[in-house]
Structures are given as C-alpha cells and as structure tokens.
Amino acid sequence: MTDKKPVVDFATDWDHTDPRWVEDPYPIWQDLRERCPVAHTERYGGGWFPTTHDVVSAIANDTEHFTSRLVVVTNNKYPEGAPPAPIGGAPPITSDPPFHAIARRLLLPAFAPGPINALEPQIRALCRKHLDELNGESFIDAASQYAQYIPPGVIAHMLGFPAEDGEIFRDFVHVVLDLIDLSPEDRAPLFVPMAEYFDQQIADHVAHPRDDLTSYLLNVEVAGAKLSPEHVRGTMVLILIAGIDTTWSAIGASLWHLATHPEDLGRLVNEPDLMPLAIEEFLRFYAPVTMARLVKDDMEFAGCPMKKDDWILLGFPAANRDPAAFDAADTFVIDRALNRHAAFGLGIHRCVGSNLARLELRVAIEEFIARYAKFELDSSKVVTWAQGQVRGPRHLPLRILG
Amino acid sequence: MRVSIDTEICQGQGRCFSIAPSIFDFDELGNGVVIGDGTLNEETLSLARLAQSNCPEHAIFIEE
Numbered sequence: 001m002t003d004k005k006p007v008v009d010f011a012t013d014w015d016h017t018d019p020r021w022v023e024d025p026y027p028i029w030q031d032l033r034e035r036c037p038v039a040h041t042e043r044y045g046g047g048w049f050p051t052t053h054d055v056v057s058a059i060a061n062d063t064e065h066f067t068s069r070l071v072v073v074t075n076n077k078y079p080e081g082a083p084p085a086p087i088g089g090a091p092p093i094t095s096d097p098p099f100h101a102i103a104r105r106l107l108l109p110a111f112a113p114g115p116i117n118a119l120e121p122q123i124r125a126l127c128r129k130h131l132d133e134l135n136g137e138s139f140i141d142a143a144s145q146y147a148q149y150i151p152p153g154v155i156a157h158m159l160g161f162p163a164e165d166g167e168i169f170r171d172f173v174h175v176v177l178d179l180i181d182l183s184p185e186d187r188a189p190l191f192v193p194m195a196e197y198f199d200q201q202i203a204d205h206v207a208h209p210r211d212d213l214t215s216y217l218l219n220v221e222v223a224g225a226k227l228s229p230e231h232v233r234g235t236m237v238l239i240l241i242a243g244i245d246t247t248w249s250a251i252g253a254s255l256w257h258l259a260t261h262p263e264d265l266g267r268l269v270n271e272p273d274l275m276p277l278a279i280e281e282f283l284r285f286y287a288p289v290t291m292a293r294l295v296k297d298d299m300e301f302a303g304c305p306m307k308k309d310d311w312i313l314l315g316f317p318a319a320n321r322d323p324a325a326f327d328a329a330d331t332f333v334i335d336r337a338l339n340r341h342a343a344f345g346l347g348i349h350r351c352v353g354s355n356l357a358r359l360e361l362r363v364a365i366e367e368f369i370a371r372y373a374k375f376e377l378d379s380s381k382v383v384t385w386a387q388g389q390v391r392g393p394r395h396l397p398l399r400i401l402g
Numbered sequence: 403m404r405v406s407i408d409t410e411i412c413q414g415q416g417r418c419f420s421i422a423p424s425i426f427d428f429d430e431l432g433n434g435v436v437i438g439d440g441t442l443n444e445e446t447l448s449l450a451r452l453a454q455s456n457c458p459e460h461a462i463f464i465e466e
C-alpha cells in the first residue's frame with residue numbers, strides 16, 4: 001500500500017479511502033455541502049467531489065462535458081488496453097453516447113421486471129439455505145455468513161458460471177473495487193487471474209452454448225455483426241462486479257440498521273406491508289454505490305475550474321442526504337412516502353440491475369427477519385465497512401435474541 | 403385529467419409501476435408505460451401524484 005498522508009481538510013484534499021470517510025462519511029459530506037459544495041483533491045491525479053443533489057444530477061445528465069470512460073477512481077487515468085470512448089472497457093457503464101444506448105439495449109430485456117421477478121422463488125430458496133447453514137447459532141456474521149452469498153449465487157446462475165465459484169468472484173470484486181490506491185504497476189498483475197477465468201468461461205460457452213447471458217452475449221447481433229470479444233468480456237465483467245458487491249452491501253447495511261434500531265426492526269416484523277417503503281429508504285439512506293466520471297475538456301462547472309481528465313467522484317449517496325432534496329435528509333424514516341432517491345444513479349446509466357437488486361434486497365431481508373425477529377450488534381466484535389466506491393459492512397457480527 | 407410518461411426522459415427506474423400498478427406497467431425493456439389512455443379520476447389522481455413525486459427522472463406528467 002502507498003503511504004498516505006492523513007486528510008486534514010476534505011474540502012481541498014478529499015480521499016474516499018481515508019479511514020474517517022470509510023467509518024462514517026455522512027458528517028464529512030454534510031460539512032462539505034455547507035462549505036463548498038464541490039470539494040477538490042490533488043490525490044489520484046486530481047478530482048472533484050460534488051455533495052449536493054443538484055450538482056450530482058447535473059453531471060449525471062451531462063454526457064457532453066463528462067465521460068464515463070473510467071468509472072472507478074484509481075491512480076491511473078490511462079490504463080493500457082482499455083478501448084477508447086465511447087466504448088470503454090466495460091460497456092455500457094464505461095460507454096458514452098451514441099454507443100452507450102446500443103450496449104445498454106442489449107441488456108435491458110434480461111433485467112426487465114418480467115424475467116427478474118421469475119427468479120424470486122430461487123432467491124428465496126438460496127436465502128433459506130444459507131440461513132439453515134447458520135444452524136441456529138446465537139452469534140453470527142450477517143455480512144460474511146449471509147449477505148455475501150446471495151448476489152453471487154444469482155449472478156452465477158444468470159451468467160451460467162459454476163455456482164460454487166462465489167469465492168472467486170468476491171476476489172475479483174476486491175481487486176476491482178477495493179484495492180484502488182495501488183500504483184498502476186502493482187495493480188495490473190492482479191487482473192490476470194480474472195482475464196484467465198473469463199477466457200475459460202467464454203471458451204466453455206463457445207463449445208457448449210446454453211440458455212444464459214454469456215451465450216446470449218456471444219451470439220447476439222447488432223446491425224448484422226456479432227459483438228467484439230472485448231465487448232462481450234467487458235460486459236460480463238461488469239455484470240459480475242456490478243451485481244455482487246453492490247447488493248451484498250445493500251443487504252448488509254440494511255441488516256446493520258435493523259440491528260441498531262430495534263424500533264424499526266419491530267415495525268418491519270409486525271407490519272410487513274411497510275416493506276416496499278422500507279426498501280426504498282434503505283436504498284436512499286445507505287446508498288452503497290458511488291460512481292466516477294472524467295472531465296472531457298477544461299471548463300468552469302458549478303463554479304469550479306475543471307481540467308481535462310480531472311476525476312469526478314459522483315456521490316449518489318451524498319445526493320441522497322442533501323437536505324435541499326429530502327425532508328429530514330439525515331433521518332431514517334422507515335415509511336418515507338416521498339423518496340425520489342438516486343441510489344441507482346440518474347440519467348442514461350441508471351442501474352440495469354435495479355429490478356434484480358430490489359428483489360434480492362427485499363427477499364434477503366424478509367427471510368432474515370422471518371428467521372430472526374430480534375437481534376443486535378455483538379458488542380464484543382467490530383463491524384468493518386468496505387473502503388472505496390461501494391460502501392457496506394464486510395463484517396457484521398450479530399447476537400441473535402429471538 | 404390525464405397522466406403520461408415522457409419516454410425520452412424515463413430511464414426505467416421502476417418506481418411508478420411499483421407504487422401505482424393500477425396506473426402504470428412496464429414494457430419489455432423495463433421502461434414505464436401508462437395503462438390505457440391515462441385518464442385519472444379523483445381517486446387515482448393522488449396515487450398518480452405519489453408516483454410522480456417519486457420518479458427520480460421527473461418523467462411523469464399530469465394534466466389537470
């Protein structure tokens with residue numbers, strides 16, 4: 001790891017891997033919102049961090065001045081081998097118009113509510129299986145023994161990868177999303193096993209085509225031509241990475257909330273009709289995903305002198321806590337009826353997996369509280385949160401009370 | 403009174419058809435669509451308004 005200078009002022013030197021930010025970013029964001037509201041840093045080669053809903057929304061909807069070529073902030077703005085804009089390394093998330101719409105359109109039917117809702121019984125069975133495996137113990141880790149198993153199981157099924165490879169997927173996620181502050185030389189080799197794994201899965205699907213997303217991507221045609229191998233592989237990597245850490249974090253953060261707010265847990269257990277509103281409030285309050293953009297050309301934006309290829313850390317979670325956009329923004333209101341949150345992003349890159357993520361989150365919480373109606377944090381152990389652009393508990397030690 | 407979705411703005415966030423399944427449905431891409439011609443009565447108006455104020459993209463319009 002690089003030796004890091006601790007942050008003194010997040011307004012001029014923000015770092016989203018700083019231990020204070022990882023532990024509890026919300027007061028930092030609130031302070032920046034009042035003072036800046038767009039913070040700056042020289043770290044990672046330079047970048048900006050907007051904290052208000054207005055500016056986050058303006059940037060998300062402005063593909064003319066901001067590119068999605070890279071969406072994870074690292075120390076390398078010019079990675080070797082990444083296809084240029086408007087395609088990028090992992091279409092559609094790294095794509096800009098006009099190519100973006102083509103790459104996105106290919107995925108939408110498989111992730112529309114119809115096919116996704118059909119997965120509910122399977123997801124429920126997966127949740128029950130992992131709850132059964134906890135064997136009625138009174139001390140459990142709800143992140144590493146429960147939440148983290150649900151999304152990889154579903155994604156493996158959709159891509160047609162072996163169900164038992166969940167552990168391998170979590171390693172990939174760790175490399176892509178957590179180990180971001182390495183030097184480019186230290187980071188590059190970490191991607192080799194991932195490339196090999198995908199090559200192997202693609203070869204297997206070419207030899208034995210079947211009814212799954214991988215075979216679909218290998219065979220689908222756009223304007224009479226199949227997709228390039230880089231496109232197919234980039235999209236598969238995207239679905240694997242975007243589909244796992246995100247939802248696992250959302251499930252974990254929601255369970256953390258219920259463990260620390262017994263009144264909300266009690267209401268959810270006794271009033272199951274609250275679930276749809278509660279799910280949206282979990283997503284608003286603990287929005288797990290922050291994305292990035294790069295500035296296309298030197299310009300002034302929101303009063304900031306932005307330079308070509310400056311990072312934008314696009315804080316959808318910070319937008320969700322903006323008091324200008326939400327009443328009592330820093331209060332969790334389990335039955336909040338007006339909740340125009342941005343947890344799944346805004347504009348053309350709206351999360352393709354949002355229907356799946358909502359389903360997994362709802363079913364995972366329903367099954368957990370059906371099994372355990374009362375639980376609290378295990379005070380003899382510590383909760384740890386992921387660092388980087390996806391926030392959620394990696395360890396969530398609980399004491400089961402009933 | 404009529405409700406409509408601007409398909410240029412809708413990104414398929416899916417809030418409308420969850421909140422008001424009697425008024426909105428989804429198409430094969432997961433984008434929101436209005437059921438029938440979108441005519442509202444006093445009762446459905448408030449539900450349509452609730453969906454409107456939860457649409458993150460501001461894609462729902464109500465003519466009164």
Ligand code: HEM
Pocket residue numbers: 060068071092093094104107155238239242243244246247250287288289290291292316342343344345346348349350351352353354356357358
């Ligand atoms: C609670 C869980 C999740 C959250 C909070 C979340 C959040 C997000 C956000 C904020 C974006 C916008 C990216 C941007 O503006 O650059 C996004 C895009 C995306 N997400 Fe998710 N996501 C979740 C789960 C999933 C799942 C389960 C999948 C699929 C299996 C998925 C697949 C995608 C894809 C493919 C995109 C790119 C869409 C595009 O660029 O057009 N996500 N997600």
Ligand code: SF4
Pocket residue numbers: 407411412413414415416417418419432433434456457458459460461462
């Ligand atoms: S809530 Fe808004 S963005 Fe979402 S499907 Fe309905 S109209 Fe479209």
